[in-house]
Amino acid sequence: MQEHLKNLTAFLAELRKSLRFAVFSLIGLTAVIFFLSSGLIGAFQEHLHEKLYFFSVAEPFLAHVKAAFFGAVYCLMPLFMHILWKALGNPFGVTGRRLFWFTTATCLLFYLGSLFCVFVTLPYGASFLLSYQSAHLKPFIAVGSFVNFVTIFVLAFGLIFELPVFMVFSVQTGALSVQFYKKNRRFAILAIAIIAAVLTPTPDVFNMALMGVPLYLLYEAGILVVRLLRIDERRPAIKIP
Structure with missing residues (x-):
């Protein structure tokens, strides 16, 4: 217990x-990207083929601030990952080449997950949700809600794709x-199913599978990588060629 507290400190x-x-x-x-945020929102709007509206005076400004903040987080993810692994370096021995490989792997998986969300999950999810419109029910999508919807799911997909690391x-x-x-694959499958149900924008099985299947493959990839690297659980070092 004392050792864990020391590591945490x-x-x-x-x-x-x-x-x-x-x-x-x-x-x-964020301040820099704010001046480019109109193009960022417009790119997602065109990608998802949606018309956007606003229903309060401050909503367009706040939507652009949120989009700029998301863009900054997305661009600075390598810095954040480097800071995280550097902080883990002292108590857990993640230094030198190991620090480089952990940082690189987390960044690559984050961007892979976010791009998968943008080009696969979001278009299908938005199309499915908007398929419920009718002659008496027309969509008027607020720009603030649109930015929230896109950024939350893109960031969530990016983060959960880092599971193997x-x-x-x-x-x-x-x-x-x-x-x-x-030994706990069945519990992992249950947890993945719950995560997919919560994070995917639609409740249908196909869209949940778009997230659940890659996430389970990443889980198996994590096990495979551990075995290939021959990590000895009793040693504090990773054998990276």
Whole structure:
């Protein structure tokens, strides 16, 4: 217990060192992207073939601020991942080449998940939800709700696609084992089904499968990577060629 508390203290101390730089970077880039946010919203609007409206005086401005903030988070994800793994470096030995590989893998999977959401899940989900319109029920989509809808799902997909990296990390630190992941596949499937039901924009089985199947494949990929790298749970190092 004392060792875990010591690791947590070291992690938070290192994280605090970089927090100010990350916050100022986020604010600065948000301000820059704000002037490009009209094009960003327009690109998603054209991609999903939707007309947008606003129903309050401040709504367009706030929607552009949200879009700019999302764009900044998306662009700065490599920085955030580097800060995270650097903070984990002291207590868990994630340094040098391991720091580079963890940061690179999390960034690649984040962007892969977000792009999968943009080009696969969102178009189908939006089309399915809007299929319920009728002669007496016409869609008037508020720009604020549209930005919230898009950004939440894109970020969520990006983050959950990082599952294999954190599986590798948990085994490398000894927090969990390969056998744990192998023996609890059925619980993993249940958890993935729940996550897919909550995060996907539509409740139909096909759209849930668009998220659930890749997520389960990533779960299996995490197990495979741990075995291929031959991570010894009793050692604090990862054998990366």
